[in-house]
Each structure stands twice: as structure tokens, then as C-alpha cells.
Amino acid sequence: MNIILMGYRGSGKTSIGKKIADQTWKDFVDTDTEVVKRFDGRSIADIWETDGEPAFRAAEVEVAKQCLGRDNHVIALGGGTVMQDGVADLVKAAPDAIRIYLNCKPAVLAERIAADAASTAARPSLTGTAAASSVEEITAVLEERDPVYKDVADVVFDVSYVDIPAAVAYLTRHHL
Numbered sequence: 001m002n003i004i005l006m007g008y009r010g011s012g013k014t015s016i017g018k019k020i021a022d023q024t025w026k027d028f029v030d031t032d033t034e035v036v037k038r039f040d041g042r043s044i045a046d047i048w049e050t051d052g053e054p055a056f057r058a059a060e061v062e063v064a065k066q067c068l069g070r071d072n073h074v075i076a077l078g079g080g081t082v083m084q085d086g087v088a089d090l091v092k093a094a095p096d097a098i099r100i101y102l103n104c105k106p107a108v109l110a111e112r113i114a115a116d117a118a119s120t121a122a123r124p125s126l127t128g129t130a131a132a133s134s135v136e137e138i139t140a141v142l143e144e145r146d147p148v149y150k151d152v153a154d155v156v157f158d159v160s161y162v163d164i165p166a167a168v169a170y171l172t173r174h175h176l
Ligand SMILES: Nc1ncnc2c1ncn2[C@@H]1O[C@H](COP(=O)(O)OP(=O)(O)O)[C@@H](O)[C@H]1O
Pocket: 007, 008, 009, 010, 011, 012, 013, 014, 015, 016, 076, 112, 113, 115, 116, 119, 159, 162, 163, 164, 167
């Protein structure tokens, strides 16, 4: 069985996903990491600046398809993966999988993104008009994405007020 994690940037897909994989004896795969490998390990910000966001998104869709074809994995999708053409339907149709949406309040996401030094440097703005860690950008983009995440998800879990160990404990105990 695969465990598929979705949610906005900073919702904890990567951190929570790695720990769930350890606890469930599954392999962990992160679509961002796999995409970055295809661009010689350059940062996402650099890829978007040099090659453009469409090149990143095209690779992201291919990688997501490959990851969904694996078994016994925890798959952390990028925040925008299910917004790409056809991907939401593919994720919905993935056999033998549980789809988890890590839901989180914009103000909390903003704090977590801003506090994560590595991500501040690597996560480009999605709107081009506000910083990736700004509540304005997060609120605007999440408004579009939240209904899609919810539509695809089997489980919606609010991570706004729980730390990473508590989120892992709750999800493994109640849903896995
Ligand atoms: N529930 C949480 N409580 C506190 N900090 C968190 C939580 N979830 C994630 N973080 C922190 O937020 C940052 C982004 O987490 P990450 O796992 O990279 O998210 P994503 O992969 O969804 O973008 C990291 O610094 C991580 O430690």
C-alpha cells in the first residue's frame, strides 16, 4: 500500500512523510527531490529562474506518475503537484493507496516556511508578487488548492496546532 501526502508548502509532507515511512517500514520518496535530481541537483528557485516554471512542472508530472507506479512507498507530493493537468485524477485513481491532506492555517504555514531557512532559499514565490512565506500569497494560492486537495483526499488532517511527532503518531494510529 502507498501513503500519499498532499498539502501546501510547509504543511510537513516531507518531514511527516519520512517519519511515517520509518514507522511503517515503507520507502520514502519526495517528488521535489526526484525533480531536482533531473536538473542536476540545482535548487527549485534556480530551476524556475533558469529553465522556467513550466519545465519544472513538466518534470514534476512525469515524476509523480513514476512515483504513483511504485508500491509500498510513502509519497510526498509537491504542494502544486495535484494542480497540474490530469494529476488529481491520477492520484484519486491510484490503486491500494491512502491519500492524506495535511491541512494547515495560512498564518501557521507562513511561520513554518519563514522559519525553515533551507526552504526560504529554495522555494520561489508562486505568485511572483508576494514572498513565498507571506500570508497574502499563501491565502490566495490555498484558496484555489484547498478544494482540490480535499476532493482528492481520503483523510484530511489539520496540522496547524500539532507538532511533527504528534501528527505522525495520530496518523499512524488512526489511519494507517
Ligand atoms: N506540525 C509541525 N509543527 C512544527 N513544525 C513543522 C510541522 N510540520 C512541518 N514543520 C516545519 O515546517 C518546515 C517545512 O516542513 P516540510 O516537511 O518541508 O513541509 P513540506 O514538505 O510540506 O513543504 C520544516 O522546517 C518543518 O520542520
